[in-house]
Amino acid sequence: MTALFSLLRRPGLAASAGLLAAMLLPGCSRTYGPVPSEAQLEWQKMEYNMFVHFGPNTFSGAEWGDGTEAEDIFCPTDLDCRQWARIARDAGMKGIILTAKHHDGFCLWPSSTSTHTVAQSSWRGGQADVLAELSAACREYGLKFGVYVSPWDRNHPAYGTPKYNKVFATALEEVHSNYGEVFEQWFDGACGEGPSGKKQEYDWPLFHSVVRRLSPKAIMFSDVGPGCRWMGNERGIAGETNWSRLDTEGFCPGAGAPPADTLQRGNVHGAHWIPAEVDVSIRPGWFWKESENSAVKSVEQLADIWFSSVGRNALLLLNVPPDKRGRICEVDSLRLMEFRDWREAVFGFDLADGAVVKVRRVGDMAGVACKPLCVELDLPEMRTFDVIELRENISRGQRISSFVIQIPENDAGWKTIAEGTTIGYKRLLRIPECRTRRIRVVITGSYARPLIDGVSLYHSPVSQSVDIQRDAEMTTSAFGSHAECR
Numbered sequence: 001m002t003a004l005f006s007l008l009r010r011p012g013l014a015a016s017a018g019l020l021a022a023m024l025l026p027g028c029s030r031t032y033g034p035v036p037s038e039a040q041l042e043w044q045k046m047e048y049n050m051f052v053h054f055g056p057n058t059f060s061g062a063e064w065g066d067g068t069e070a071e072d073i074f075c076p077t078d079l080d081c082r083q084w085a086r087i088a089r090d091a092g093m094k095g096i097i098l099t100a101k102h103h104d105g106f107c108l109w110p111s112s113t114s115t116h117t118v119a120q121s122s123w124r125g126g127q128a129d130v131l132a133e134l135s136a137a138c139r140e141y142g143l144k145f146g147v148y149v150s151p152w153d154r155n156h157p158a159y160g161t162p163k164y165n166k167v168f169a170t171a172l173e174e175v176h177s178n179y180g181e182v183f184e185q186w187f188d189g190a191c192g193e194g195p196s197g198k199k200q201e202y203d204w205p206l207f208h209s210v211v212r213r214l215s216p217k218a219i220m221f222s223d224v225g226p227g228c229r230w231m232g233n234e235r236g237i238a239g240e241t242n243w244s245r246l247d248t249e250g251f252c253p254g255a256g257a258p259p260a261d262t263l264q265r266g267n268v269h270g271a272h273w274i275p276a277e278v279d280v281s282i283r284p285g286w287f288w289k290e291s292e293n294s295a296v297k298s299v300e301q302l303a304d305i306w307f308s309s310v311g312r313n314a315l316l317l318l319n320v321p322p323d324k325r326g327r328i329c330e331v332d333s334l335r336l337m338e339f340r341d342w343r344e345a346v347f348g349f350d351l352a353d354g355a356v357v358k359v360r361r362v363g364d365m366a367g368v369a370c371k372p373l374c375v376e377l378d379l380p381e382m383r384t385f386d387v388i389e390l391r392e393n394i395s396r397g398q399r400i401s402s403f404v405i406q407i408p409e410n411d412a413g414w415k416t417i418a419e420g421t422t423i424g425y426k427r428l429l430r431i432p433e434c435r436t437r438r439i440r441v442v443i444t445g446s447y448a449r450p451l452i453d454g455v456s457l458y459h460s461p462v463s464q465s466v467d468i469q470r471d472a473e474m475t476t477s478a479f480g481s482h483a484e485c486r
């Protein structure tokens with residue numbers, strides 16, 4: 001049962017929509033429940049990062065290599081990590097996370113812990129280090145650098161024995177010592193059999209302690225955090241209700257994780273701040289395959305994913321796998337630029353700009369136990385929009401559990417045009433086109449005084465799905481360096 005908020009005592013205050021936080025925060029220093037660390041807050045603001053699956057599978061066509069692949073199979077003909085970074089930056093992403101080691105155990109850096117690494121490959125005479133190249137490229141392009149190091153290792157002879165935990169901890173030490181700052185450590189929960197036919201009992205406290213010691217600011221991803229959590233599917237869809245709190249007692253990554261439904265929504269009264277990350281591939285698979293060049297997601301599909309990830313209080317980690325050259329394919333890079341153009345067209349102009357904002361209590365609403373808080377926007381003129389963005393100030397905890405959005409009806413009352421449950425860092429709602437001068441957001445449920453950070457209104461471009469050919473041409477000429485059409 002939702003408790004209702006304590007009320008603001010500043011009726012009739014007016015400010016622009018963007019100043020809401022400044023207006024609502026004074027006098028409210030108390031926190032509610034667990035709150036994000038500074039690093040988690042910074043991480044959440046990144047919104048959109050690139051995932052890069054690259055390794056022997058890129059060359060074999062497998063999704064899960066079995067660890068017996070010859071090291072020589074890894075031989076990119078034209079590796080260009082700067083190209084990945086340039087594309088990520090131009091696409092509007094803020095960081096890149098690379099599969100430093102996937103389940104096949106092949107290390108993209110010359111690890112002392114394994115004989116299945118770039119050092120054993122004849123590619124570049126065994127002198128290569130993809131982590132060094134990518135971390136340098138990220139620094140050059142102003143991006144953060146992250147790593148996926150899979151504990152499941154189908155190659156390592158020690159896997160399945162207690163000795164392996166130490167091996168894996170040493171591998172982590174190498175990754176977190178030699179390549180500058182790591183913003184996110186991605187821990188897959190997969191725990192299958194190794195070459196000995198045995199499964200490993202992972203020593204998570206040991207793994208976490210290495211990352212904490214060497215990269216204290218790194219956000220650790222897994223099914224249960226501790227920094228951020230998997231949100232339960234690989235289709236790009238977070239729960240419409242999405243709390244950044246999670247109970248982890250009795251759970252662990254992998255088979256011991258909470259049910260997918262819980263990961264989707266979080267726990268309303270969860271003990272820890274563990275926000276959701278949405279990982280999804282721009283292609284059907286995680287690794288590049290020629291046969292999937294024609295199956296790269298469309299702008300419309302990516303837009304849907306944006307609304308169901310970033311628009312539902314989650315971070316979007318979009319996988320863009322490089323091909324056998326070691327370059328991101330033309331079709332993927334072009335699509336990323338088209339998608340960026342689409343976001344700029346939708347979110348580039350805030351139609352709530354210039355609004356006079358009043359925050360006050362409203363009269364009793366049917367079904368609501370006490371008078372809800374209402375943020376009312378008086379726009380400078382009649383405006384037409386079909387996307388609404390709400391932001392909650394989460395620095396003091398996630399509080400809001402339900403809201404409605406209304407516009408005036410027949411000068412007398414208000415009619416509801418949208419409603420929802422949680423807001424969190426960001427909530428996006430798509431509605432049928434709406435034209436009005438006044439709009440209000442009524443917070444009907446909140447566990448403590450609601451802290452709205454901002455309200456924005458946008459209009460999506462009509463051309464979105466009609467003129468693909470023209471869009472492609474425009475993108476090609478405007479972003480020639482990305483088009484790379486053969």
Ligand code: FUL
Pocket residue numbers: 063064188189190279286
């Ligand atoms: C999964 C892995 O098994 C997939 O291969 C992929 O890396 C995905 C992101 O995580 O658990």
